Amino acid sequence: MRVVTAQQMREIEKQAIEIFGIPSLLLMENAALAVVREIEHFAADKSSKGSLKTIVLVGKGNNGGDGLAVARHLLILGMDVTVFSFAKPEEYQGDAALNCQLYQNAGGRFFLIEGEKQLRLTRLALQQTDIIVDAIFGTGLRGALPSLVQEFVEEVNHTGAWVIAVDIPSGVEANTGKIYRSAIRAQTTVTFGLPKLGHFLAQGPEYAGRVIVDPISIPDKFLEQEEVSTFVLTDDEVKSFLPVRTLQGHKGTHGKGVLVAGSPGMTGAAILAGRSALRCGIGLLQIVTPQQAASQIDLGLTEATIWPVDGDHTLGNQSWPLIAEKCSSAQALAIGPGLGQNPDFISVLEEVLRTVELPVLLDADALNLVAREPGILGWRQGRGPLIMTPHPGEMARLCDCSTQEIQDNRLEIAVTKAVEWGAVLVLKGSVTVIASPDGRAFLNPTGNPGLGTGGTGDVLTGSILSWLAQGVDPLEAACLAVYLHGKAADELAREVGWSGFTATEVADQLAKARRSLELI
Template sequence: MKIVTSRQMAELDRVTIHTYGIPALVLMENAGRSCTEWILRILEEKVGGPQEASVAVVCGKGNNGGDGMVIARHLHNRGAYVEVFLLSEEDAMSADARTQYEILRRMDVEIRVIRDTEGVEDLRTYLEEVHLCVDAIFGTGLSSPLSGIVREVVEVINLSMAPVFAVDIPTGIDATTGRIMGEAIRAESTGTFGLLKLGHVLLPGSIHCGETEIYDVGIPQRAVFDAQIKTEALDEQVVKSMLSVRPPDFHKGDAGRVHIVGGSPGMTGAPCLAGSAALRMGAGLITVVTPESLRPIVEAKQMEVMTHGIPDGGTGYFTPGMIPALMEVLSKADVIVVGPGLGMTETMPAFVKELISRIKVPFLLDADALNALSGEADILQGATAPCILTPHPGEMARLMKETIESIEAARIDSARHLAEEERVTVILKGARTVVATPKGDIFINTTGNPYMASGGMGDALTGMIAALASQGLSPNDAACAGVYLHGMSADLLVRDHPMTPVTATDVIGNIRGALQQILGEPPPKE
């Protein structure tokens, strides 16, 4: 599902109107009618139909306000009692919004102009009686924080008990970043046009949107194709297309060999979690490769996952001198993971850098393998095999010599820059995990929840991605499918046990459920 910035959407509108000759009033009519159909369904559920309903439609001066006035007209025609509240004088409206305003006047729809605090109070009073409020104040073009009367109106709407339907995007949400511009409408539902905007998907904007539907308002598909939009939301259909059914003669060798390099004193659980996740995700043969002095501990935690110890002189840590013996073991791998529980020592950066230069099969760098490259991400340009990075914001900040705040403020741009510069696949973890490819394509994950906030989740994700790559998925597809299934596994658990924290072990144990959800298979019998 393609996602656009506000600028990309404005350009698509411009091309539709000026290149294809579809008038803006036609787009506005299509938008308003589409929203009206959903609003009618809402009113049917709440009060039994439009004839029993009263609705407030709050409109700004631009085309978003024009969309709202189209909605008001159609609701009026269907028997609803509608009052329109305008945040603009007629002569300040856009040309198309003014056209809609004139139509409403001729239809004797009640229109009030909010000019001052008294107008805001009129709205507050009316909202006490309505069954629905339609937010058509600002659309995707908002570029500065709300202030003055507009902000007061948004606050009044939020304080009311009226459910809100937002036209295109809730007022106050930056359509490109999802940030709140001072204050923002909290909508129960949102009807958007043509394509999703980033503000519908990124936090905190997505929370304010409620349930979101996308309406075809007449933008030509050719225009969308020509726009070469490189950002996409991951959904079940996309991920399902990446997975395949195993043939009857499939065996464990076909499912791939995953080797996980990790473990240090006190952190043997991390590579074990990654190994368990790889097993559940379908890798054929998994080996946790760890310092020999830790191997008995790791082996005691594993059943179907193999272990291999590299002589370490009893230190419990990997060192550069262990690389020749390690490479002999890794020569049998189809995919290599480096990092879970690796620990940080003075020689760990040298160990990781040399290992990167020697690996010849697809590999993932996670946790301390990323910390070992702090400020030296350009080392990755020397890799001769495809590489996937799985940083959280702190690890990303260290890699790029940035602050966590700057990474979080520009998650998409940060991930894309690192992926393109170092020619790697980047998974920037967090709420709305971002996957960036070496070609600059962006995928935003839509699964996952705050009850996943516990240790080991990253290890589980790493193992799942490695397993998918070992079964033939490209690094990009393995990254996308892995993050989606990882989040879905947790979402299914929280659905069945609301408001209950989940552990990495829980998520690993429910990978089968996530796969069944994607592939459409029935749940297993108890």
């Protein structure tokens, strides 16, 4: 599904109105009905809709007009509704003005918030309400909320009410997801046409909650514009990336992958990556590792073939002949988990980038070594697919900047560097960004804080290696692996919550996550 900026969505709506002829009032009405449907779903679990108290917060723009239309429909359904407005009735214009009039004509309660006095009077009402609809600001907000609205928002966030945001929570920038001081913290957000970047970037996901996308009757031809280059992954799209197996398949046809990983004290990283690759269905897995780590990895991963390298505790330039030999009969190569940072291995990375035509995945310590000699990435141009999977700290080292700079500009930096390096770049985080060398970017909606534990990055590396070895396109393999990685964590979280599950459990859950996708 495409993800757009506020400006892109406004242009799409403009075209739908001017070219297709959809009245703007109809779009506003459809938006309101989409919000009302979600409120009805919430109310269906309660004994009586009529007993639920609802407060609708509105501003003077079109977002406020949406909120006023929501209030009118809830009133007609028999719910106890009050509108708290930060604009006088005469300040509304166009469709919003009409919806303000219609709401008042229906006998709806309208309470104007003009200053601290009204804020004090509304505190009790906020504490006693069941549902709060946020329609103060829409996608046009930039910067901080006005001080009066900010105080009101903080009061809302301290209630026990169920909060639903219209289009995007007030205080969240639609293009960046950034929040200045405060914003509405919603449990559900209903957005219109297409999701906005701010639903997935920075603090946006934390404040938007569950995001529902409603097309509000805008035809697909307007929503599927080619100039939109950012997408959010969905079940249907990712399902199409899964390789199809036949009854005639065997280990030789299910792909052979080479994993260069491990060192004494870091054998778990190699085991986790290998376990994940096997759980994702790789036919044959070969692991190149130092002699001192080989026996422990062999015990921990009996299904893989272990190829030890004599010499130092960490792999150095003496490992290249064995890596080259194993790559000659493989379909994919991954380097990095638990590797260690022997400077001699930089020459091996250079040889890999310069000569190996297989898809090559660099992770963890391989990326840290590249950060010492970033110029070696130039050897890869035109020689074969490259996938890089940095977390924000590794990305900061690769870009020679601070981790905060990476976090503040995740999408822009990921796309810029993917194009510059000619690589599929997987920038890990709460919403992982998968950027393509052609400038497209994919945002992953699966996953949860439970993935913030040691070893889960190694699990992701093994999964990508497995899909690459099975012949999945590099960009699709990265998207598939990231999505299933998060989906596995989400399934575990439903059992034990956002903490307490391990990387091993995530690896073991991957097969079930894949199967659940196949059955959709």
